[in-house]
Amino acid sequence: MPKLTVDGIEVEVPAGSTVLQACEAAGAEVPRFCYHDRLSVAGNCRMCLVELEKAPKPVASCAFPAGDGMVVHTKSDLARKAQKGTMEFLLINHPLDCPICDQGGECDLQDQAMGFGSHSTRYTENKRAVTDKYMGPLIKTIMTRCIHCTRCVRFSTEIAGVSELGMLNRGENAEITTYLENALDSELSANVIDLCPVGALTSKPYAFVSRPWELKKVESIDVMDAVGCNIRVDARGQEVLRVLPRLHEDINEEWISDKTRYACDGLKRQRLDRPYVRKDGKLQPVSWPEAFATVSDRLKGLKGQQIAAIAGDTVDAESMYALKRLMTELGSPNIDCRQDGAALGQGPRGGWLFNTTIAGIEDADALLLVGTNPRWEASLVNARIRKRWLRGGFPIGVIGQSLDLTYEYEHLGAGAQTLAEVADGSHSFAKVLKTAKKPMIVIGMGALSRGDGSAVLAQAHAIAETYGMIQPATVDDDGDTRPGWNGFNVLHTAAARVAGLDMGFVPGKGGADVAGIVAGAQSGAIKVVYLLGADEIDTDPLGDAFVVYQGHHGDKGAHRADVVLPGAAYTEKDGLYVNTEGRVQMGFAAGFPPGEAREDWKILRALSEAVGKTLPFDTLVALRQALMADHDTFAAIDTIEPAAWGEFGASGAVDDAPFTSPIENFYMTDPISRASKTMAECTETFVLRRQPAATGTNG
Amino acid sequence: MSSKPIAEDKDQPASFTWTPQSEKQIAVILAKYPEGRQSSAVLPLLDLAQRQHDNWIPLAAIDAIAARLDMARIRVLEVATFYTMYNLAPVGKWFLQACTTTPCWLRGSDQMMRCIKDKLGLDNHGRTADGQFSLLEVECLGACVNAPILQVNDDFYEDMDYETTATLIDALKRGEPPVVGSMKGRQTSQSIAGPTSLESLKKSDGVPAWFAGQKAAAAGGDD
Numbered sequence: 001m002p003k004l005t006v007d008g009i010e011v012e013v014p015a016g017s018t019v020l021q022a023c024e025a026a027g028a029e030v031p032r033f034c035y036h037d038r039l040s041v042a043g044n045c046r047m048c049l050v051e052l053e054k055a056p057k058p059v060a061s062c063a064f065p066a067g068d069g070m071v072v073h074t075k076s077d078l079a080r081k082a083q084k085g086t087m088e089f090l091l092i093n094h095p096l097d098c099p100i101c102d103q104g105g106e107c108d109l110q111d112q113a114m115g116f117g118s119h120s121t122r123y124t125e126n127k128r129a130v131t132d133k134y135m136g137p138l139i140k141t142i143m144t145r146c147i148h149c150t151r152c153v154r155f156s157t158e159i160a161g162v163s164e165l166g167m168l169n170r171g172e173n174a175e176i177t178t179y180l181e182n183a184l185d186s187e188l189s190a191n192v193i194d195l196c197p198v199g200a201l202t203s204k205p206y207a208f209v210s211r212p213w214e215l216k217k218v219e220s221i222d223v224m225d226a227v228g229c230n231i232r233v234d235a236r237g238q239e240v241l242r243v244l245p246r247l248h249e250d251i252n253e254e255w256i257s258d259k260t261r262y263a264c265d266g267l268k269r270q271r272l273d274r275p276y277v278r279k280d281g282k283l284q285p286v287s288w289p290e291a292f293a294t295v296s297d298r299l300k301g302l303k304g305q306q307i308a309a310i311a312g313d314t315v316d317a318e319s320m321y322a323l324k325r326l327m328t329e330l331g332s333p334n335i336d337c338r339q340d341g342a343a344l345g346q347g348p349r350g351g352w353l354f355n356t357t358i359a360g361i362e363d364a365d366a367l368l369l370v371g372t373n374p375r376w377e378a379s380l381v382n383a384r385i386r387k388r389w390l391r392g393g394f395p396i397g398v399i400g401q402s403l404d405l406t407y408e409y410e411h412l413g414a415g416a417q418t419l420a421e422v423a424d425g426s427h428s429f430a431k432v433l434k435t436a437k438k439p440m441i442v443i444g445m446g447a448l449s450r451g452d453g454s455a456v457l458a459q460a461h462a463i464a465e466t467y468g469m470i471q472p473a474t475v476d477d478d479g480d481t482r483p484g485w486n487g488f489n490v491l492h493t494a495a496a497r498v499a500g501l502d503m504g505f506v507p508g509k510g511g512a513d514v515a516g517i518v519a520g521a522q523s524g525a526i527k528v529v530y531l532l533g534a535d536e537i538d539t540d541p542l543g544d545a546f547v548v549y550q551g552h553h554g555d556k557g558a559h560r561a562d563v564v565l566p567g568a569a570y571t572e573k574d575g576l577y578v579n580t581e582g583r584v585q586m587g588f589a590a591g592f593p594p595g596e597a598r599e600d601w602k603i604l605r606a607l608s609e610a611v612g613k614t615l616p617f618d619t620l621v622a623l624r625q626a627l628m629a630d631h632d633t634f635a636a637i638d639t640i641e642p643a644a645w646g647e648f649g650a651s652g653a654v655d656d657a658p659f660t661s662p663i664e665n666f667y668m669t670d671p672i673s674r675a676s677k678t679m680a681e682c683t684e685t686f687v688l689r690r691q692p693a694a695t696g697t698n699g
Numbered sequence: 700m701s702s703k704p705i706a707e708d709k710d711q712p713a714s715f716t717w718t719p720q721s722e723k724q725i726a727v728i729l730a731k732y733p734e735g736r737q738s739s740a741v742l743p744l745l746d747l748a749q750r751q752h753d754n755w756i757p758l759a760a761i762d763a764i765a766a767r768l769d770m771a772r773i774r775v776l777e778v779a780t781f782y783t784m785y786n787l788a789p790v791g792k793w794f795l796q797a798c799t800t801t802p803c804w805l806r807g808s809d810q811m812m813r814c815i816k817d818k819l820g821l822d823n824h825g826r827t828a829d830g831q832f833s834l835l836e837v838e839c840l841g842a843c844v845n846a847p848i849l850q851v852n853d854d855f856y857e858d859m860d861y862e863t864t865a866t867l868i869d870a871l872k873r874g875e876p877p878v879v880g881s882m883k884g885r886q887t888s889q890s891i892a893g894p895t896s897l898e899s900l901k902k903s904d905g906v907p908a909w910f911a912g913q914k915a916a917a918a919g920g921d922d
Contacts, residue, residue, distance in 0.1 A: 163771030168780040173702045179773040180758070 161406025304331025316575025372444020
């Protein structure tokens with residue numbers, strides 16, 4: 001633990017720290033461009049020069065190890081002069097196009113030039129110009145602005161795991177580019193836009209749209225997958241213009257996936273902005289009272305068994321709870337939140353959570369992935385697995401599709417057969433799990449949403465117990481508690497799923513699940529089906545059932561609906577979401593729903609009154625209180641409590657068919673991303689591989 | 700200096716395969732590096748590919764090297780574009796690398812460049828239509844004693860001026876490259892007017908006069 005003096009303040013920093021980290025610990029502000037906490041040290045921008053006593057010249061603090069007894073000055077004349085000189089060099093070739101640059105207002109170079117630069121330049125020669133590069137539909141490049149910090153290169157190589165970006169040539173001719181100007185093929189690619197300290201890499205869909213100070217910034221939670229990434233929603237008026245990541249060390253660190261970031265333009269298209277009722281085979285706009293009257297007329301006289309409700313993948317916990325209460329009032333046990341038919345929801349809570357937690361992956365020492373493609377199902381979980389893998393000593397086995405996951409793994413097999421072999425110890429990977437101290441298994445929806453999901457789950461349960469993945473917390477002789485280890489993980493794909501399972505939004509006694517509801521609707525046993533944002537089921541076999549669709553986009557559900565109740569998207573309502581780890585997080589509204597659309601819980605509350613079964617909450621707070629009183633896991637916001645463990649799954653015959661990920665197209669998985677133009681472009685480029693010829697000037 | 704040109708698609712061969720000879724050399728090169736550190740061999744392999752393939756490296760060879768060394772293609776391309784010694788576009792049969800760094804420039808590299816321009820019409824990165832000559836301006840070639848230097852393929856021609864450059868180009872055109880080294884006939888890097896030091900050695904059959912006298916005195920003493 002070296003002790004240093006920085007600007008007269010003595011600090012002690014962990015061994016292996018750099019001088020820059022010591023300066024930060026002492027509260028001194030050191031300018032930097034290339035240095036980034038989460039990337040390897042490059043030391044090439046030279047902006048972080050500080051004066052180090054007894055050193056012959058200023059040192060680059062980001063790359064200089066902190067030593068005991070060092071005396072550092074960050075604001076001395078020498079340090080200031082060095083920083084000023086570096087800034088002058090950096091600005092030699094940087095264009096003065098701040099007024100038309102999208103980075104303006106949130107530009108490190110702009111800020112640091114104000115803080116550490118000089119008032120004018122002494123450079124009168126021509127500036128160099130660099131041709132712009134094509135990097136795909138998301139990243140706009142103005143390469144003349146590049147200062148060669150190589151943050152983007154290091155991010156794509158180290159964190160995204162796609163070595164496609166690089167710096168070609170050298171000296172004055174150095175240029176950042178992808179290999180032969182191909183699109184940067186990573187689901188995390190757009191993070192380089194945030195990392196770029198200048199305006200060289202900017203957001204293509206957001207180009208020339210707005211200035212940062214015009215935006216209202218709301219901190220919220222993402223619903224594009226079940227990771228629950230922390231995001232900041234930037235809106236101007238009612239329009240969501242962009243989504244940015246927000247720091248959460250235990251979930252997304254400071255990255256988000258391209259879908260999270262860019263699906264927001266789908267919020268402006270295909271919106272349901274007024275209630276509709278199907279008349280003469282066509283959906284006609286109606287008033288709210290008329291829509292409610294139509295629904296309550298239809299419900300009149302129906303028995304509970306004749307009504308069913310399915311909750312969608314992106315709905316908030318409150319509206320699901322309200323719907324569940326309403327269905328209970330109506331006497332219906334036919335409720336389900338598992339549109340894909342995943343065999344989850346029975347037994348203890350630990351049976352459907354990502355128990356290890358995302359941050360916990362870093363403690364694991366062996367991993368078995370079953371029926372999942374984490375790269376597309378949960379990009380940030382995949383990034384965490386890669387982070388752990390890079391540290392070494394982390395054997396990974398995959399049962400399912402053999403895909404590029406950005407790390408090396410052993411492909412054990414394709415289907416349940418291999419899983420059984422691992423479970424009974426006859427497979428060679430069983431030995432790896434056996435010797436590991438903290439092994440983990442991740443089972444995806446590709447394995448659980450099949451007909452034999454329950455049996456597969458039972459096998460995973462057996463593996464977890466056989467290979468010591470479940471270790472209870474122990475108390476040693478000194479009375480210190482050694483935390484336990486739970487290596488059993490379910491990787492969800494739907495943001496609403498865990499909340500639904502936690503509150504028991506599953507068929508009650510004698511109730512039908514999604515398949516049963518669809519079959520019942522087809523046979524006529526179920527007369528009314530209530531779809532709460534449920535767009536992922538096949539609506540064709542719903543037969544003659546009366547379908548009420550409550551949601552925000554004119555997607556599959558609304559097309560089949562007889563009554564459409566326009567709801568709010570995730571950026572338009574306050575709501576609780578529970579991620580795959582079982583972490584409850586609160587999202588906040590960045591604007592109002594369009595037109596006559598309303599927040600979902602309000603719609604259900606109003607509908608309950610219309611059908612004469614008024615729900616006992618008039619405010620969101622009262623609803624939350626009721627929810628938390630019924631299900632106490634919802635009361636612990638952003639904390640992880642070890643979930644109960646026990647028996648779950650049912651032994652039975654398994655199918656030999658290979659596991660396949662439920663996600664065929666990463667960029668289009670829910671109504672919002674399906675309505676997004678940007679996501680359509682990404683689909684063209686990355687999934688369908690219809691890449692426009694790179695000309696070098698089409699940036 | 701400007702960005703290194705990369706051959707256009709029409710000039711890029713569809714595939715690249717190592718010759719058996721190269722394969723033998725690759726085995727020798729790779730054996731120099733420990734397991735898992737094969738990427739260190741990227742420089743010699745790029746050189747090998749260039750020698751095998753008419754003195755330039757096609758993108759197919761970059762792919763082949765990346766696959767062989769388990770590197771990303773962009774990492775190989777980064778190295779190939781960093782060093783001026785690697786050509787990524789076709790070069791002439793006679794690949795002229797003219798040094799214009801300070802010592803050569805002070806000793807008249809401008810004359811050499813002017814002659815190349817006059818006789819071949821070449822600018823930096825240029826190649827003659829017949830594919831015989833191409834020119835690259837390079838930084839110090841490390842032979843400043845006999846500046847200016849013009850490197851032709853692997854050989855140094857020294858003491859270039861307008862006339863000697865013209866002579867050299869004419870000889871190359873005839874396919875008769877002159878003897879490498881100084882174009883003004885001096886031996887290695889000694890003075891153009893011949894040796895100026897240790898001349899006394901020459902006159903006394905390799906024995907310095909003072910030493911010869913001493914030797915004689917010592918011999919006489921013994922008698």
